[in-house]
């Protein structure tokens with residue numbers, strides 16, 4: 319089996335993981351969690367979101383969180399930004415990387431950001447331009463690539479067209495999202511083969527959800543095709559509140575186990591990561607879905 323020797327894992331727990339939590343998590347706890355994650359060897363953490371606080375109340379403290387964390391110079395601190403107002407707040411908070419986002423399907427795009435796909439480009443284009451002129455790198459998410467909770471199947475041409483427009487704007491990386499966890503390895507192979515006909519593999523990341531238990535199988539397929547950047551959330555926390563049925567991101571702890579056992583280096587300390595997973599599990603006050611968190615709870619492993 320042909321596999322890369324090294325991958326980059328992008329931790330999205332503090333943003334994607336927490337955005338769907340109903341119970342308010344205090345700003346102090348968010349900061350403490352990000353500080354812990356910053357010492358695990360992760361090189362990239364998406365810490366919050368500068369969307370409208372009415373749409374995602376849990377992350378309404380984005381500026382305070384971003385300003386008060388301890389910045390480890392080895393870590394890139396990123397945040398979601400939907401528009402120029404969000405960018406103003408992100409720049410005020412001195413975020414390292416700006417993550418814009420939109421969907422490959424019309425219905426999810428509208429439910430999530432209140433605009434059609436066509437109306438979204440002119441909103442995002444000045445965000446990319448200003449962010450770049452301020453010296454920030456920009457990543458884009460394309461959601462619902464493998465299926466939409468409202469429109470169903472998403473045509474590959476639509477995915478390619480959205481990615482092309484985003485790269486034309488000047489983004490540095492595009493994260494391909496299985497927002498509702500419907501993808502399977504065969505589909506991943508088909509979609510990634512098409513994408514790599516048009517865009518360099520090292521400019522694409524994979525953002526899988528484990529809603530139906532297929533996330534790690536999808537990662538393995540992507541690894542075999544030479545993709546090396548994966549988004550994940552510690553403990554499997556997370557999901558998009560504007561996609562019905564979207565649950566659990568691919569869990570960083572489970573991903574890391576598989577990578578390590580296959581000899582693929584990520585630079586992350588699994589034990590420190592699990593300790594931090596136990597800590598945030600106590601804060602959110604409910605069992606986290608990852609396999610490693612289940613094993614910790616049952617006493618099958620200890621940290």
Ligand SMILES: CC(C)(COP(=O)([O-])OP(=O)([O-])OC[C@H]1O[C@@H](n2cnc3c(N)ncnc32)[C@H](O)[C@@H]1OP(=O)([O-])[O-])[C@@H](O)C(=O)NCCC(=O)NCCSC(=O)C[C@@](C)(O)CC(=O)[O-]
Nearest residue numbers: 368369370373400403404419430431432459461495497558
């Ligand atoms: C995009 C909007 C803002 C449009 O929402 P809108 O209501 O259409 O906004 P608007 O542009 O019409 O502005 C209305 C008011 O909101 C203010 N406003 C406008 N923007 C902001 C802002 N950024 N921060 C603070 N305030 C803001 C703006 O200033 C204005 O204030 P007023 O003039 O009325 O006083 C809204 O729909 C929104 O915030 N949506 C975000 C929803 C969200 O975060 N969803 C979860 C993201 S997860 C995801 O997408 C999937 C992903 C990335 O994880 C990958 C995957 O799994 O596929």
